[in-house]
Every structure is written in structure tokens, then in C-alpha cells.
Amino acid sequence: MIRLEHVTKKYARASRPSIEDINVSIDKGEFVFFIGPTGAGKSTIIKLLLREETPNKGKIWVNDKEVVGMRSWRVPAFRRSLGCVFQDFRLLPTRTAAENVAFALEVIGKSKAVARRVVPEVLELVGLGGKEHRYPHELSGGEQQRVAIARAFVNRPLVLLADEPTGNLDPDTSVEIMRLLDRINRTGTTIVMVTHDSNIVNQMRRRVIEMEGGHVVRDQSRGVYG
Numbered sequence: 079m080i081r082l083e084h085v086t087k088k089y090a091r092a093s094r095p096s097i098e099d100i101n102v103s104i105d106k107g108e109f110v111f112f113i114g115p116t117g118a119g120k121s122t123i124i125k126l127l128l129r130e131e132t133p134n135k136g137k138i139w140v141n142d143k144e145v146v147g148m149r150s151w152r153v154p155a156f157r158r159s160l161g162c163v164f165q166d167f168r169l170l171p172t173r174t175a176a177e178n179v180a181f182a183l184e185v186i187g188k189s190k191a192v193a194r195r196v197v198p199e200v201l202e203l204v205g206l207g208g209k210e211h212r213y214p215h216e217l218s219g220g221e222q223q224r225v226a227i228a229r230a231f232v233n234r235p236l237v238l239l240a241d242e243p244t245g246n247l248d249p250d251t252s253v254e255i256m257r258l259l260d261r262i263n264r265t266g267t268t269i270v271m272v273t274h275d276s277n278i279v280n281q282m283r284r285r286v287i288e289m290e291g292g293h294v295v296r297d298q299s300r301g302v303y304g
């Protein structure tokens with residue numbers, strides 16, 4: 079499902095590679111945490127998987143597509159086929175919860191009729207039934223992240239990438255968000271999540287890939303934060 083083969087990335091203005099000779103393979107339906115100290119290269123991996131950055135060396139497959147050599151005109155459609163969730167939610171501030179989710183359907187050409195049917199379903203699924211017409215500033219951080227997850231999941235992506243999705247949330251809200259991601263994972267969606275949250279990693283007991291200085295230093299199934 080996801081594969082990095084001998085991947086090295088050195089940013090143009092950096093003195094050394096942010097990640098070096100990374101080899102990782104993730105199967106369909108896995109839930110994988112990337113952990114490690116700040117600057118270890120975790121977010122760089124997410125950016126490479128999204129093809130926001132390209133590596134200097136190596137090959138990367140996501141959804142069985144090789145993304146390094148992908149033609150640039152194919153990249154927007156490729157990105158839309160993935161679900162993405164970030165620490166800062168990234169909702170459209172002038173659109174309601176329902177409109178934010180509907181937007182993800184609009185950009186892949188789904189009709190308004192489909193949106194009318196699917197958007198309430200997915201907002202209900204994330205526990206936001208009744209708050210469809212609130213704007214992001216009228217929702218708590220946890221609720222905003224639920225909208226972001228609904229938006230990421232509405233197209234039923236095979237892969238969901240999450241870069242510190244609980245980074246701005248309190249511990250209880252973080253647990254709720256993790257329950258939601260766990261449910262999504264159980265539908266068969268592969269989830270790759272970057273986190274600094276040791277409690278979450280220890281509670282979930284899923285695969286843990288630990289990075290340090292651009293290298294994988296541990297890859298453990300049913301791992302703990304360490």
C-alpha cells in the first residue's frame with residue numbers, strides 16, 4: 079500500500095539530509111505511528127507521501143502508485159485520493175462544517191445531490207450531528223478536528239495521513255479523536271500518523287516506527303512510545 083525504498087531527502091538550504099536511506103513498507107489496513115524527537119524527519123515523510131516534496135534519491139509508492147516520477151498534472155488528483163489531517167485543522171473559515179465536508183466532494187466532481195446525502199451521514203459518524211451549520215470558530219478544537227476528519231474520510235480514501243492530529247487538543251479530546259481514527263482504520267483505511275503523544279501510542283498498541291536524525295531506529299508491531 080505504502081512503500082519507501084532507499085529514500086533520501088535533503089532540502090535545498092539544509093546542510094545535511096533530513097531523512098537518509100529510509101526503507102519502510104506499510105500494508106493495507108495497517109495503523110502506523112511515526113514517533114521521534116523534533117527534527118527527526120517525521121513530517122518530511124508525510125510531505126513526501128503527499129508529493130508536496132520530492133526526494134533526492136529513492137522511490138515511493140502510495141496506493142500502489144509511484145509518486146516520485148508522477149507527472150505533475152496527475153498530482154492534484156493523486157492528493158485528492160488521500161485523506162489528510164493536520165494539527166491546525168485547516169478548515170475553510172467562511173464555510174460551515176457541512177460546507178467544509180461538501181467541498182471535498184465538490185472538488186472530485188460529485189453532484190450536490192450526493193453531497194446532501196453523504197455529508198450528514200459522515201458528520202453523524204464523527205459525532206457532529208446537529209452541528210452541521212456551525213462555522214469553524216463556533217466549534218471547539220476537538221469538534222473542528224472532527225470536521226477535518228469527516229472531510230478527509232468522506233471520499234473513503236484507502237490511505238489517511240495524519241500529522242500530529244491531536245497536537246492542539248487536551249488529553250480527553252485526544253482520546254476521542256483517536257477512537258474515531260481507530261474506527262476509520264477498522265473500515266480498512268490505512269492510517270499513518272505522526273505524533274509526540276506517548277499516552278496515545280501506549281494506549282493504541284499499534285505499529286511504531288521511531289525516527290532519529292533522519293533514520294529509522296525502531297520498527298515494532300504493537301509498540302509503545304519507549
Ligand SMILES: Nc1ncnc2c1ncn2[C@@H]1O[C@H](COP(=O)(O)OP(=O)(O)OP(=O)(O)O)[C@@H](O)[C@H]1O
Pocket residue numbers: 089090091092096114115116117118119120121122123
Ligand atoms: N523546507 C525545509 N528547508 C530546509 N530544512 C528543512 C525544511 N523542512 C524541514 N527541514 C529540516 O529537516 C529536518 C526534519 O524536519 P521534519 O519537519 O521532518 O522533522 P519532524 O520529525 O517532523 O519534527 P517535529 O517533531 O518538530 O515536527 C529538520 O532538521 C528541519 O529543520
